[in-house]
Amino acid sequence: MSKHSKHSQLGTAALQFLHDAGAEFEVLRYESHPGSPHGFALDAVEQLGVDPAALFKTLVVDLEHADPVFAVIPADSSLSLKRLAQAAGAKHARLLQPAKAQRLTGYVVGGISALGSKTALRVFVAEEAAVLPKMVVSAGARGVSVRLAPELFGELTGAVFAEITQG
Structure with a gap:
């Protein structure tokens, strides 16, 4: 696997x-x-044939008295x-409404x-990712x-790896 050249078709701001x-x-x-009953992330797992523990979904979360964050x-x-709020130093957290998340990030x-x-936005990644050789x-x-x-x-996003999942 090599670095991508300027000639590749990038297509998204993330790839750029x-x-x-x-x-x-x-x-x-x-x-x-989009209509998959499993949701976008598990649909991607199925389509790509990857381990669901290695494919990560990105959520936008609103914090009380603070800017939203990525989880x-x-x-x-x-x-x-609750764990995300604690990791981010906030009292309460809730998922941001989809339309607001889209406007804030520029992504659907x-x-x-x-x-x-x-x-x-600040980025919080489930600590499980840290032990993986690769994540999707x-x-x-x-x-x-x-x-x-x-x-x-983590380096590119300034992410904090923390215990933010349930269980």
């Missing part, structure tokens, strides 16, 4: 962000099914709003990414993901 950073990543494309958690996990729901977001995250569009090292994702 990775390219501009000189990051090593692999683009994974699949046919997204990046495994596709097969649920976010603990099902394609939201912490990479290259229109608005820079949205590349800023439905049907496009990237596989990269969790350490690299």
Whole structure:
């Protein structure tokens, strides 16, 4: 796997962000099914044939008395709003309404990414990612993901790895 050249068809702000950073990543494309009963993340798992513990969904969360944040958690996990609020130093957290999340990030729901977001937000990643050799995250569009090292994702986004899932 090599760094992408200027001649590759980037297509999203997230891919452009990775390219501009000189990051090593692999683009994974699949046919997204927006009506999937499993949701976008588990649909991506099925389409790509990857381990649901290695594919991460990106949620935008509103914090009480603070700017919203990204929560990046495994596709097969649920976010603990209480744990995220604690990690972010807030009292309460709630999922941001989809329309607000789209306006804030510049990405559509099902394609939201912490990479290259229109608005820079703090990023919290489920600590489970830290032990993986590679993680898969949205590349800023439905049907496009990237596989990269969790350490690299953390460096590029300034992410904090924390216990933010339920269980």
